[in-house]
Structures are given as structure tokens and as C-alpha cells.
Amino acid sequence: MNKTSTLSTASVGGETVDSDQIYNRIFDAIVDHNLAPGTHLKEDELCEIFGIGRTRMRAVLSRLSADHVVDLVANRGAFVAQPSVEEAREVFRARRVIECHLAERAARNASDTIREAMHAHLQHENHARAAGDVVQVIKRCGKYHQVLADQADSPIMAHFVRELIARSSLIIAVYEAKNPDEAELEEHTRLTELILEGKGAEAATLMDSHLRGIEGRLDFSSKDKGKLDLRSSLLNK
Amino acid sequence: MNKTSTLSTASVGGETVDSDQIYNRIFDAIVDHNLAPGTHLKEDELCEIFGIGRTRMRAVLSRLSADHVVDLVANRGAFVAQPSVEEAREVFRARRVIECHLAERAARNASDTIREAMHAHLQHENHARAAGDVVQVIKRCGKYHQVLADQADSPIMAHFVRELIARSSLIIAVYEAKNPDEAELEEHTRLTELILEGKGAEAATLMDSHLRGIEGRLDFSSKDKGKLDLRSSLLNK
DNA sequence: TAAAATAAAATCGTACACAATCTTTCAAAG
DNA sequence: CTTTGAAAGATTGTGTACGATTTTATTTTA
Numbered sequence: 001m002n003k004t005s006t007l008s009t010a011s012v013g014g015e016t017v018d019s020d021q022i023y024n025r026i027f028d029a030i031v032d033h034n035l036a037p038g039t040h041l042k043e044d045e046l047c048e049i050f051g052i053g054r055t056r057m058r059a060v061l062s063r064l065s066a067d068h069v070v071d072l073v074a075n076r077g078a079f080v081a082q083p084s085v086e087e088a089r090e091v092f093r094a095r096r097v098i099e100c101h102l103a104e105r106a107a108r109n110a111s112d113t114i115r116e117a118m119h120a121h122l123q124h125e126n127h128a129r130a131a132g133d134v135v136q137v138i139k140r141c142g143k144y145h146q147v148l149a150d151q152a153d154s155p156i157m158a159h160f161v162r163e164l165i166a167r168s169s170l171i172i173a174v175y176e177a178k179n180p181d182e183a184e185l186e187e188h189t190r191l192t193e194l195i196l197e198g199k200g201a202e203a204a205t206l207m208d209s210h211l212r213g214i215e216g217r218l219d220f221s222s223k224d225k226g227k228l229d230l231r232s233s234l235l236n237k
Numbered sequence: 238m239n240k241t242s243t244l245s246t247a248s249v250g251g252e253t254v255d256s257d258q259i260y261n262r263i264f265d266a267i268v269d270h271n272l273a274p275g276t277h278l279k280e281d282e283l284c285e286i287f288g289i290g291r292t293r294m295r296a297v298l299s300r301l302s303a304d305h306v307v308d309l310v311a312n313r314g315a316f317v318a319q320p321s322v323e324e325a326r327e328v329f330r331a332r333r334v335i336e337c338h339l340a341e342r343a344a345r346n347a348s349d350t351i352r353e354a355m356h357a358h359l360q361h362e363n364h365a366r367a368a369g370d371v372v373q374v375i376k377r378c379g380k381y382h383q384v385l386a387d388q389a390d391s392p393i394m395a396h397f398v399r400e401l402i403a404r405s406s407l408i409i410a411v412y413e414a415k416n417p418d419e420a421e422l423e424e425h426t427r428l429t430e431l432i433l434e435g436k437g438a439e440a441a442t443l444m445d446s447h448l449r450g451i452e453g454r455l456d457f458s459s460k461d462k463g464k465l466d467l468r469s470s471l472l473n474k
Numbered sequence: 475t476a477a478a479a480t481a482a483a484a485t486c487g488t489a490c491a492c493a494a495t496c497t498t499t500c501a502a503a504g
Numbered sequence: 505c506t507t508t509g510a511a512a513g514a515t516t517g518t519g520t521a522c523g524a525t526t527t528t529a530t531t532t533t534a
Contacts, residue, residue, distance in 0.1 A: 043486070053519040054486090055292075062296060066303035075486055075525050090393045097394065101334045156324075156331045160397055280516070290489045291516090312495045312516055 022050050023060045030069050030080055031169045032139055041070065041078040069166050081170055085220050088171040092215040095164045099145060099211065100204040102152040102161070103191065107200035114151045118192050121147045125185055137185075142169055144188050148195075168214075175218040183213065259287050260297045267306050267317055268406045269376055278307065278315040306403050318407055322457050325408040329452040332401045336382060336448065337441040339389040339398070340428065344437035351388045355429045358384045362422055374422075379406055381425050385432075405451075412455040420450065 026046075029035045047057050061078045064070035071079045083091065106114060121144055128136035142165055149161040187210045194203040263283075266272045284294050298315045301307035308316045320328065343351060358381055365373035379402055386398040424447045431440040 042484095044484090055518050055520090058487095059295075059299060062299050063303065066300065076527090077486060087393075090391060093391060094393045094397070097335065097338045154327060154330060156327045156401075157334065160331075164393075279514095281514090292488055292490090295516095313497095314516060 017050065017052055019052075019056055019060055022052070022057070023063055025050075026060065026064060027067070027069065027166065030064075031142065031166050032135075033169065033173050035080050037080050037082040037170050037174050039080040041080065043077065067163050067166060069163075069170060081167070082174055083167060083171045085175075087167075088175060088218065088220075089215070091164055091167045091171060092211055095145075095161070095168065096208055096211050098157050098160055098164070099149065100207045102149050102154060102157060103195060103207040104200035104204040105154065106148060106152045107195040107198050107203045109151075109153060110196055110198045115196055117147055117151055118195070122189060122192060125188065129185055141184050141188070148191075171218065172214075175220050177214070177217040177219070184210075187213070254287065254289055256289075256293055256297055259289070259294075260300055262287075263297065263301060264304070264306065264403065267301075268379065268403050269372075270406065270410050272317050274317050274319040274407050274411050276317040278317065280314065304400050304403060306400075306407060318404070319411055320404060320408045322412075324404075325412060325455065325457075326452070328401055328404045328408060329448055332382075332398070332405065333445055333448050335394050335397055335401070336386065337444045339386050339391060339394060340432060340444040341437035341441040342391065343385060343389045344432040344435050344440045346388075346390060347433055347435050352433055354384055354388055355432070359426060359429060362425065366422060378421050378425070385428075408455065409451075412457050414451070414454040414456070421447075424450070 026035070026041075035041075041061065043054050043057055043061070046061075047054055050057070061070060061072065065072045065078070069081055071081050073079065121140070125137070125140040125144060128140050145165055146158075146162060149158040152158065187206065191203060191206050191210065194206060263272070263278075272278075278298060280291050280294055280298070283298075284291055287294070298307060298309065302309045302315070306318050308318050310316065358377070362374065362377040362381065365377050382402055383395075383399060386395040389395065424443065428440060428443050428447065431443060
């Protein structure tokens with residue numbers, strides 16, 4: 001009975017490295033804006049950083065590509081995705097459709113489990129806000145939507161939302177919002193209340209305007225950002 | 238200027254094989270019920286069939302896994318997915334949310350392009366029905382939903398729908414519908430009319446009941462199906 | 475000096491070899 | 505006859521070598 005027998009665990013010479021961990025590291029680094037859109041993810045460099053062979057790193061990059069957070073270009077390699085304006089609008093359109101539904105659904109199923117999960121998260125959000133940690137606030141705001149989606153008891157749509165949130169994070173990185181998080185926290189708090197009160201229709205409406213607000217604050221003008229060092233972006237636990 | 242320079246084209250020894258073609262071949266074989274759920278997709282066997290190395294076949298299987306039509310099991314390999322009952326319900330729930338929205342949206346944007354595409358497809362459907370080709374009818378019915386989704390001008394959601402349709406096909410294979418296509422064609426015709434008349438709300442309602450109908454006709458009792466021969470399932474163009 | 479051609483370096487694409495793991499077979503014991 | 509165990513076979517997991525392609529650097533030429 002070997003419980004460590006996952007698909008992405010390798011044991012070579014006594015040391016074990018989990019591909020899932022590497023995948024999550026890179027995924028999080030992108031979502032958390034530690035890896036700028038357009039950054040060239042060179043295979044050799046990543047292999048050296050994580051201490052694995054190219055075969056496995058390639059599989060990881062392939063997964064990230066399926067998530068649409070990384071672009072694979074023939075004979076040139078992997079790059080952190082740079083969503084176009086049309087893609088940005090599409091992502092938010094899809095989010096409105098799915099997340100409004102999930103908000104309504106969560107409100108219908110409002111249970112103690114949901115109450116706990118969402119209050120716990122809001123505390124984290126407010127804590128980061130109180131500490132003035134802007135970076136942490138941005139991370140938490142993105143995660144709020146994931147927590148909510150996970151509570152709606154619809155794993156497939158929650159999975160879609162996960163991908164859409166990640167792409168949204170890239171969109172925000174490219175078309176930086178003017179005021180990143182002004183009304184954001186307040187709306188999250190209000191939305192949480194509506195859901196816990198079982199007011200599905202109102203929750204859906206607020207989610208819609210909330211998402212439209214985020215999209216509306218985007219600035220669709222060309223900018224370019226300096227790209228960060230791979231090693232320092234990825235290895236700071 | 239090499240226009241054939243895609244990510245998945247390899248030229249080895251003069252002959253070129255496209256990974257995308259292989260991916261589509263297997264994907265279609267699964268959706269078209271030429272590859273039964275649970276079938277073990279052995280790497281060596283597939284490599285011999287398509288004449289490529291294991292590295293590339295592995296990448297193809299990885300993509301199919303991301304689409305949820307193939308399950309990758311550690312140290313055991315790839316298998317055609319066998320959706321659980323819960324997964325089946327989830328898939329149809331997600332389809333209702335997304336496809337109802339797309340139907341409504343398509344109705345709002347009803348244009349000549351949509352008219353042509355959908356009429357062309359309905360002709361194919363009816364043609365297959367007239368010819369008594371049951372297999373072809375099933376394929377066309379699945380494709381109707383894809384054509385509709387593609388017309389709604391929402392590529393991301395259309396992509397989600399593509400995956401959900403493929404999974405639905407597997408679900409139908411496992412929990413075989415009692416009367417596979419009785420009312421199906423009629424509803425497609427009626428739905429098309431509503432969309433072309435711009436009646437969005439009614440189109441969404443019909444789509445909802447249509448999908449509930451398909452789900453309702455499923456038979457959730459355990460069955461097992463014999464698995465087909467890989468080579469003959471995949472190589473008949 | 476600028477443009478074009480060429481050479482060199484970097485990077486990706488693929489196959490393959492060998493290791494790790496799982497499955498099957500078959501014999502021996504209970 | 506069933507169960508247990510071990511060995512053989514089959515299959516997947518991973519690193520690495522080599523070829524193909526792209527990019528960068530260098531030289532040549534006008």
C-alpha cells in the first residue's frame with residue numbers, strides 16, 4: 001500500500017521531487033505576479049532551478065499551457081501568456097456567466113460549512129488590508145472568488161473558474177487596473193452577506209456588477225513591464 | 238517563410254506527422270464511441286499505430302487528459318475516461334448553465350452567418366436520419382451543440398462546451414440512454430427556429446429542458462462494454 | 475556606415491535507453 | 505482447492521544524447 005504513488009512523483013536516488021509542486025509553484029508565481037507576462041520560461045533554466053530533467057519540466061509546461069497561463073511557441077519555447085484585449089473581455093464574460101450562477105447557487109445552499117470558509121477567508125483579506133500589505137491583498141482578492149466557487153458544490157465549474165481567475169490575474173498584470181482594490185473588499189463583504197442570507201438573485205446581481213467593475217477599471221493601453229529573475233521569483237517559499 | 242512550423246509538427250526522415258492530427262484522431266474516436274470507456278491506451282501500441290515515438294504520444298495523451306476524456310493513472314498508463322454518476326450530473330449541470338446562456342446570446346446576435354451554419358448542420362442531421370444511419374445521427378446530434386456554441390461568439394465558453402460535449406459522449410457510452418435520439422432532432426430544429434427568430438429567453442428555456450431530457454434518459458445501472466481493437470478503431474479515416 | 479551573408483551559440487524537438495513499477499504466471503504450501 | 509509468494513514479463517517514468525530550428529554575433533561587401 002504505497003500512498004505516495006501519485007502520477008507526478010519521482011524518486012531518483014533517494015530524493016523525491018513532486019511535479020505537482022513544481023506545477024503549483026510556477027502557476028502561483030504567475031497568478032501572484034511574480035512572473036511577468038511575456039517572460040521566457042527556458043526549459044534548461046527551470047530544470048536547473050527545480051532539479052529535474054527536461055522531460056518532466058516539459059510535461060509541467062504542457063499542463064500550464066492547457067490552463068492558458070503559458071503559451072507554447074514552436075521551436076521557441078514557453079512564455080508566460082499575454083492575454084489580448086479580446087481575450088480579456090471574453091474571460092470576464094465567461095466569469096460573469098459562471099460566477100453569477102455559482103453565487104446564486106451558493107446562496108441557495110448556504111450552510112455552516114460555507115459560512116465558515118467564507119468568513120475565514122474574509123478575515124485573511126481584512127488582515128492583509130489592515131497590515132497594508134498591498135501584494136497580499138491582491139492575492140487574497142483573487143482567491144476570494146476561488147473560495148466562493150469551491151463552495152458552490154460544482155467542481156467542474158469551480159475548475160473553469162480557477163482557470164479564468166488565473167487568466168484574469170494575467171490580464172490585470174498586462175492592463176493594470178487604475179485602482180486595484182478600492183471597492184473590491186467592500187463588495188466581497190457585501191456579497192458574502194447576501195450569500196449567507198440566502199439572497200441568491202441579489203448575490204448574482206452584485207457579482208455581475210462586481211466583475212464588470214473590475215473589467216471596467218482595466219486600462220487598455222500598451223505598456224511593457226520588466227521581467228523578473230526566474231530563480232528569485234520561484235524559489236522563495 | 239515556413240508556414241508548416243506548428244508546435245506539433247515533426248519532420249523526421251522526410252516524412253511529417255502532425256501531433257494535432259493524432260490528438261484529433263483519438264479525441265474523435267472517443268467521442269464517436271469507437272473507443273469504449275475504460276480502454277487501456279497503451280503507449281507502445283499507439284506509437285506503432287501512428288508511427289511516432291513515445292515522447293510525442295505521451296504529450297498527446299497529456300492533452301487528452303487535460304480535456305478529461307482520458308485518465309492518466311500513475312505507473313499504469315492512460316485509459317479512456319469512465320465518468321462517475323456524480324461527474325455525469327455535474328457535466329450536465331455545467332452544460333445547462335453555459336449552453337443556455339450561449340443559446341440566448343446566439344439568439345440576440347442572430348445573423349445570416351448563424352442561419353447558414355445551423356441550417357447546414359441540420360441538413361446533415363436530417364440526411365443521416367433519413368439514411369437510417371444511427372451512428373451518424375448520434376455524432377451529428379452531439380455536433381449540433383458544438384456548432385451552436387461556436388456561433389455565439391464566445392470562444393472561451395465554446396471551448397468549455399467542447400470539453401463538456403466530449404465528456405457527455407463518454408457519459409452516454411457508460412450510462413446508455415434508453416431512446417438515444419427520439420425527440421432530439423425535433424428539439425434541435427425547434428431550438429434553431431427560436432434562435433433565428435431572436436427569441437432568446439425561449440431558446441434558453443428549450444435548451445434547458447432539452448439537456449435535462451438527455452440527462453433524464455440516462456440509465457444509471459452498472460454495465461460493462463467490451464473494448465474494441467485499437468488499430469481498427471483509430472485507423473479508418 | 476549599413477546591409478547582407480555567414481558562422482556560432484542557444485534553445486527546442488524527438489527518440490531511445492534504462493530504471494521503477496505493476497501485472498501475470500506458476501509453483502509450493504496450507 | 506485456495507492461498508501465498510516469488511520470478512518473469514509487460515508497461516510506464518525519467519534522464520540524456522543528438523538533430524533541427526531559431527537567435528545572436530561576426531564578417532563581408534557595397
